[in-house]
Structures are given as structure tokens and as C-alpha cells.
Amino acid sequence: MTKRAEATAATARKIAESALALFIERPLSQLTLAAVAECAGVTVQTVLRHFGDWDGVLAGAGTLASSSVNTLRDAAPVGDLAGAVANLAEHYERDATLSLRVLAEEPNSELIAEAARRGRDYHRAWCERVFAPYLKGLGGAERERRLAQFVAVCDVYVYKLLRHDARLGREAYTRSVIELLEPLTRRP
Missing domain, CATH: 1.10.10 (Arc Repressor Mutant, subunit A)
Known part of the structure; x- marks a missing residue:
């Protein structure tokens, strides 16, 4: 059996x-x-x-993909800017095409729209966890703004703009994202 x-x-x-x-x-x-x-x-x-049915196939594929993404992204070190960006780069090198397809197909399927929403929620929670030391002590609107900045800089569209549209290599992408994030890690 x-x-x-x-x-x-x-x-x-x-x-x-x-x-x-x-x-x-x-x-x-x-x-x-x-x-x-x-x-x-x-x-x-x-x-x-x-x-x-077809929705079951999509759901099964989505479960497989999100499990793989979460396993990789959950390994990102907390408070280590270079380590977090290296983790992000590894994820996007492997999965950016899938992520961008999900976002492109979001209007065409409620199931995919829900997967995109879960992906955005996961990405926000990931940023909140990984950049927690840089959010510590911030409150209210200031904390929300800073978290939104981390979320934006680490977004798959930034990867697309830098890696594909600007044709930066992986190392240059990683360096660029670190340079964008560094000001967010400093206390005023």
C-alpha cells in the first residue's frame, strides 16, 4: 500500500x-x-x-510553487542586509518568470488573483521579518512607511527593471538593491 x-x-x-x-x-x-x-x-x-478539474490543477501547481518559494525565502537571515539580498536574488533568479506570470494573469483568474494576494502578503511578512532590526523602535505611520519602502525595493518588478530591462548582471543587481536598502537601515 x-x-x-x-x-x-x-x-x-x-x-x-x-x-x-x-x-x-x-x-x-x-x-x-x-x-x-x-x-x-x-x-x-x-x-x-x-x-x-482545471482549478484543482492550478491549485496544485500553486501549492507546489509556494512551498518551494517559502522554503527558499524562509532561509533568509534576519538583520543581515547582504544575506537577505542574496537570498532574494537567488529566489528571483529561479522564480521571477513565474512571479511575473502570476501577476500578469491575475485579472484572468480568481484563483491566480488569490495566489498573487498570498504572494504579496508573504513578501510583506518576509520583509517585516528579515528587516525587523531596522524597523525596531519605529512606530505608527513611520514604521509603515519604512516597511513599505523595504517591500518596494525588494519587489519582483525592481528585479525585472534592474536585471532584465537595465540588463544588469546578478552581482550588479545585488549591489544595486543593497545600495537602495542601505539608507533604510540607518537611524536618522
């Missing part, structure tokens, strides 16, 4: 991974259960047996 359960879990994971890979490559409007099944090497019926 254990081997059967492991095989079932492996098939579900392969389907979710396939859906995620296709979602990164194509707009949501071009994704089908048949494409996911073909990519995973299973039948559409197998996809449906594991996930129920």
Missing part, C-alpha cells in the same frame, strides 16, 4: 510540475488539461482523477 501511495503522490507531483512549467511558458488562455497531461506523460483522465 505504501508503494501505491508513493506512486500516486509522484504522479500528482509530476502533473503539478507540468502545469507549472506550462504556465511559465504560455498565457493561461493557451493552457489545457490535454497539454498538462501530455507534458506529464499521463492521460487527461489521470489529471482529473488527481485534481478534479
Whole structure:
């Protein structure tokens, strides 16, 4: 029974991974259960047996992606500016395309809109945790403004602007973000 359960879990994971890979490559409007099944090497019926419907497939892919992101981002050191930015750069190097696709598809699916909201909430909580020493002692509107600044500088769109649009290398991106964040770490 254990081997059967492991095989079932492996098939579900392969389907979710396939859906995620296709979602990164194509707009949501071009994704089908048949494409996911073909990519995973299973039948559409197998996809449906594991996930129920298209929303179930999207939810499974989202769960897989957020678990992977959280595992990586949760390892960021608290109060270590260079370490936090290195963690962020590692995440964006691996997952920025997916993050940007989620944001682009947000208006097209309530499920994806909810995933985007959870991602924004996670990112804010991550900034609050990682930059906690620099927020300590600040209160009210001042603290909220400073936290919003950390959130903005660490956003995936800043990564896109610096890494892709400005064509900075990873090291230059990392240095640029540290330079943007350093003034926020100083006390007036």
C-alpha cells in the first residue's frame, strides 16, 4: 500500500510540475488539461482523477510553487542586509518568470488573483521579518512607511527593471538593491 501511495503522490507531483512549467511558458488562455497531461506523460483522465478539474490543477501547481518559494525565502537571515539580498536574488533568479506570470494573469483568474494576494502578503511578512532590526523602535505611520519602502525595493518588478530591462548582471543587481536598502537601515 505504501508503494501505491508513493506512486500516486509522484504522479500528482509530476502533473503539478507540468502545469507549472506550462504556465511559465504560455498565457493561461493557451493552457489545457490535454497539454498538462501530455507534458506529464499521463492521460487527461489521470489529471482529473488527481485534481478534479482545471482549478484543482492550478491549485496544485500553486501549492507546489509556494512551498518551494517559502522554503527558499524562509532561509533568509534576519538583520543581515547582504544575506537577505542574496537570498532574494537567488529566489528571483529561479522564480521571477513565474512571479511575473502570476501577476500578469491575475485579472484572468480568481484563483491566480488569490495566489498573487498570498504572494504579496508573504513578501510583506518576509520583509517585516528579515528587516525587523531596522524597523525596531519605529512606530505608527513611520514604521509603515519604512516597511513599505523595504517591500518596494525588494519587489519582483525592481528585479525585472534592474536585471532584465537595465540588463544588469546578478552581482550588479545585488549591489544595486543593497545600495537602495542601505539608507533604510540607518537611524536618522
